Amino acid sequence: MPPGVDRSTAAELAALVGPPGESPGPRYATLARRIGELVALGQLAPGTRLPAERDLAAALAVSRVTVASAYRLLREEGRASTRHGAGTVLEAPPAEAVWTAPTADPGVxxxxxxxxxAAPQLLPAYQQALARLPALAGGHGYAPGGLPELRAAIADRYTARGLPTDPEQVVVSAGTGDATATVVETLLQPGDRVLVEHPTYPGALGMVTAAGGRCVPVTVDPADPDAVVGAAHLAVRQSSPRLAFLMPDFSNPSGARLSAAGRRRLAATLWQQGVLTIVDEVTAELWLDGQGPLPPYAAGLPDAATVTVGGLSKAVWGGLRIGWLRTDAALAASLGAVLGRRQLSVGPLDQLAAATLVRDLDTxxxxxxxxxxxxxxxxxxxxxxxxxxxxxxxxxxxxxxxxxxxxxxxxxxxxxxxxxxxxxxxxxxxxxxxxxxxxxxxxxxxxxxxxxxxxxxxxxxxxxxxxxxxxxxxxxxxxxxx
Structure with a gap:
């Protein structure tokens, strides 16, 4: 046995873990969580070698698949590793990344x-917006949900892409992340599960964690993007997530893009299982070669099955904090009310510029x-x-x-x-x-x-x-x- 590695017998670990009992979610996830809790409480030390899968399965009276899946989940979460000659070994709880603002140092x-x-169209759009601002300056300056002309421009853009949309289905936010956070914070309850691509955008992971949710990772393979459909179907059946967060087009960071058939199958799977999908389209129209445009993920679904979020940070400029969400009109009104309580309105000058840019987005x-x-x-x-x-x-x-x-x-x-x-x-x-x-x-x-x-x-x-x-x-x- 390698130095510094202690061995936990199956009987000892089974006694610490206790009987599986009736817990929400799959048994393997419960087992993995319980082992992680024992490490956090100091009852199992990092470096402890876990028993063989067959031995622990017998001690707990569960299937070997359950134990193997629990060990796999522990490895994926960084709470265990496979060491040569030592089997599966517990690791110290992973340190969390605390994010800070990007640097403004031009030398970096x-x-x-x-x-x-910024795209070259940004400054002319603001010049036009500034010329039009006096028409709004006589009022209070608030536009809960977004200026009507910007909401109409966004709705028209969706309709032209094959997703018929009315302005009442659109809510303007301070960036795509603001729209996503509004959905997560409004609809997620502590303990709820959220299906996420793996890897995925770190901001989404942080939002779920901050809301008390638990991520259910589903592997994304850039070489076979549609393989996520089957994996998601299995994960939904096992974990019953409340929400899903997906980037169907050029997912950040993997670059994977679902085919037209793949997105239809995945959308049908999640809708039929009652999972509301947050669809991040911030890079949806940034194809560089290949097929070009594909139907929006939400096309063909009931409007209430998805909340599609988008924005201008990647297409135009990160400093233009204009985003939006698009969903069923009733849900849009509810989410808009939450946004309105938080920030009343996005700045009108930015919205006027964004309306011009959305109308000219093809250019x-x-x-x-x-x-x-x-x-x-x-x-x-x-x-x-x-x-x-x-x-x-x-x-x-x-x-x-x-x-x-x-x-x-x-x-x-x-x-x-x-x-x-x-x-x-x-x-x-x-x-x-x-x-x-x-x-x-x-x-x-x-x-x-x-x-x-x-x-x-x-x-x-x-x-x-x-x-x-x-x-x-x-x-x-x-x-x-x-």
Whole structure:
């Protein structure tokens, strides 16, 4: 037995865990949670070797599949690991990442955030908005739910994409994240489960946790995006989630995109099981090659089956804090009332500019796609030249590549070593539950080409330095990821 590793017998662990009993959700999740609680309470020490699956199954009078699934969940959440010669071993509870605001230092090379500079149409839109502002300045300045012309523009955009929408079904928010948080905070009760893609946008994970919810991760494979349909169907049957959070188009960070058939099947599965789906479309129209537009996820479903959220942060500029949600008119009114109590209204000048930009969004997006294609090629070429042992996928859309790191390379170590050199990175672990994805790194292609080249040059030097010596694991670093 390796030094420092104690062994827990099946009988001892079964006595600590207690009988399975009648708990909500699948038995394997209950077992995994109970083992995690024992570690947190100090009754099981990190480094403890868990009993063989067959032995613990017999001691608890459950199936071996139940124990194997519990061990797998513990590993996925970073609470256990498989060590050579020691089996499944308990780990210390993972440190949580506390996010801070992105830096405004122009000397920093920022690959932590997938946010390009403003589109050229931004300033003219604000100039038009400023010229029209006097017409609103005589009133109180509040527009609960959004200015009528912006809501109409958003509704028309959905209708043109194949999702008939009335302005009453649209609520304007202060960004896509604000819309998502409103849905989660309003509809989620403590203990409720939320189906999430894995990996997924870290902000969504944080919102669920803050609301007292529990994430049910479903693996997303960029090489086979539609495989998530079967996995989600199984997870829904086992866990009965209240909500689901999905990015059907160019999911952040994986870049996966559901096919037209895949999204229809997944939508039908979740609707039939009574799961309300939050559909994040912030990158839905940022295809760079391939098929081009696909039907919105919500097309063909009852309006109350989904809440589609969108915004202009990726298409236009992160500093334009305009987002929205689209759903059934009655649910939209309820969510709009929650938003109204929290912030009364989004600023009218921003909304006037956004109305112009939404009406001209095809032109804005055409320029954005050209810019992102160029930068995607720059990133791919630089990585191929300076990090040839790395594999950086070429996503068909979105703003970043989800890079599987070479064996033995830790994204946490890269992040820690790059920061003093002025290079910000977002480690892979923030995109998942627990501490998985330390072997991945999200690489945005949103910086200008010269800054992308400098960033990859610095990254290559950090990688070389780490490969020349031992790579240690590091606590999760504080970073806001967008």
């Amino acid at each position: 090379l920022d690959l932590a955030h997938a946010s390009p500079e 804005v997006l055409a320029g954005r796609r050209t810019l992102l294609r160029e930068r995607r090629e720059v990133l791919a070429a630089e990585v191929a030249a300076r990090l040839p042992h790395w594999h950086v996928p070429r996503p068909g859309g979105g703003l970043s590549s989800w890079c599987a790191l070479p064996t033995g390379t830790s994204s946490a170590a890269l992040v820690a070593a790059a920061a003093p050199l002025g290079l910000l990175l977002a480690e892979g672990r923030v995109f998942g539950t627990g501490t998985v994805f330390d072997d991945h790194l999200r690489l945005p292609f949103t910086l200008p080409p010269d800054r992308l080249r400098s960033a990859v040059t610095t990254l290559a030097s950090v990688d070389a330095a780490l490969r020349s010596g031992p790579v240690a694991r590091h606590p999760a670093r504080s970073v806001t990821v967008v």
